[in-house]
Amino acid sequence: MVDTLDFGSFDYVIVGGGTAGCVLANRLSADPDVTVLLLEAGGKDSWVWLHIPAGYLFCIGNPRTDWCFRTESEPGLNGRSIHYARGKVLGGCSSINGMIAMRGQARDYDEWAGLTGDDRWSWKEVLPVFKGSEDYWRGADEMHGVGGEWRVERQRLRWDLLDRFAEAAHQVGIPHSDDFNRGDNLGVGSFEVNQKGGIRWSAAKAFLRPALSRQNLKLATDASIDRLEIADGRVTGVRFTVKGEPARATARVETVLAAGAIGSPAILQRSGVGPAEHLRALGIPVVLDAPGVGGNLQDHLQLRMVYKVDGIMTLNKRAGSLFGKAMMGLEYALFRRGPLTMAPSQLGVFAKSGPEAETADLEYHVQPLSLEKFGDPLHAFAAFTASVCDLRPASRGTVRITAADHHVNPAIAPRYLSHPADRAKAARALALTRRIVAQPALAPYRPEEYRPGPAFRTEEELARAAGDIGTTIFHPVGTCRMGRADDAAAVTDPELRVKGLRGLRVIDASIMPTLTSGNTNTPTVMIAERGAALMRAERRAALRG
Structure with missing residues (x-):
């Protein structure tokens, strides 16, 4: 024993x-x-x-x-396990x-607060808690705190391609935002990072x-x-x-x-x-x-649309040579700047899926790069990824152990897109991405849809495409x-x-x-x-x- x-x-x-x-x-x-x-x-x-x-x-x-x-x-991901x-x-x-x-x-x-019957979970009551932990790069105001342990900074690089995507989002009516953390995050702007x-x-x-x-x-x-x-x-x-x-x-x-x-x-x-x-x-x-x-x-299911581009820098191109990789490493070592400081997403867009949405119910993570999935190499061609997720999905899943042994992983079944409302919103989200990419701001770079591809047109086809390209954003x-x-x-x-x-x-x-x-x-x-x-x-x- x-x-x-x-x-x-x-x-x-x-x-x-x-x-x-x-x-x-x-x-x-x-x-x-x-x-x-x-x-x-x-x-x-x-x-x-x-x-x-x-x-x-x-x-x-x-x-x-x-x-x-x-x-x-x-089933909602067309039988895939992710x-x-x-x-x-x-x-x-x-x-x-x-x-x-x-x-x-x-x-x-x-x-x-409404679901729990406890007002201590309302925005008014949790805002001071957020501020108390925070050390915000711009300084303190009515929405932000300084001196806390949780450091928040702006990102230390920029990409022309992301600036053009932001401009395209403005052209479809999405306003600018310089701070997503003031209670209503509608708009387009740069993510701040820990x-x-x-x-x-x-x-x-x-x-x-x-x-x-x-x-x-x-x-x-x-x-x-x-x-x-x-x-x-x-x-x-x-x-x-x-x-x-x-x-x-x-x-x-x-x-x-x-x-x-x-x-x-x-x-x-x-x-x-x-x-x-x-x-x-x-x-x-x-x-x-x-x-x-x-x-x-x-969980938030991200729908990763990939577009090939021409005539503008992407990470696929910059990291595509030994010299490019070496320069990225040197820039980080000397200045703590450049692509090695990159969060997976630099540009954020919060939008409404339709006129019935009272607040933004879609979130975009826009990246000046593309790959098939995490862990895979970058694509050999220049491209960007516009991932969009439904912020408030109606689908509900389960976590169930399959054995008493703690070394055995549980069965995780998110049941993505199992609710009809989520499938309909996914189709609208993909259509909105296409509207943004079709705007004049991006036209000079001749964006070409690579994933899921232009063959998907109807709402049902787009919902099926969402099942093909959807993956977790780990929430x-x-x-x-x-x-x-x-x-x-x-x-x-x-x-x-x-x-x-x-x-x-x-x-x-x-x-x-x-x-x-x-x-x-x-x-x-x-x-x-x-x-x-x-x-x-x-x-x-x-x-x-």
């Missing part, structure tokens, strides 16, 4: 060292009277490509830094993502690293979570393995799941918390029948969603406590009732800030008696 290593007893045990876990570890350990254990299943963030912004090209799809999940075969990247390293997805600093829209958070001086600024750097010197914070990497320990309706700790050896840790006050929209529901299900029928079929004793665990999966949320006390499908309450259990919270992107209207990393920082504040307030109240 293999002995189980006892990691000891802590006030708080945090499961997951991604974006939320790093924030939580910092905020909770700021109280010297509490002890905190942070468990991360991935490794340390010491690899050089985790710090060079363009390194996402080498991190996504790499088992060193990515869990390399795949979806089930998706890669589903999740960060496998300290900092989680903030260490491998596109670095785009995006809050979403005010209406997103007002919707959360970088510091041309270097990726992850949650591990921003929040965790400054806290690691505290004696009351312990970190364990390569700690793969098996299950929660539950006794008499209370979570008392966790079982896990460290470098393959079994271990356990006890939480005196609370355990926090911060393992993300895939990891958190999977851990709950392995612990006997989830849809009872599914758990019984796997031979897992049911501790709590919680049908919402692993349901409500939402899964909602699988442990929060809701009102009488909402049987809600997994967590508005204070992020798991309903039906004591001593357990979920604090990560999985608690979102609905997707935010934009990239999801910065909202996850806010969720963790709010969650940590709720936990600290509860502790203070308990000490007062």
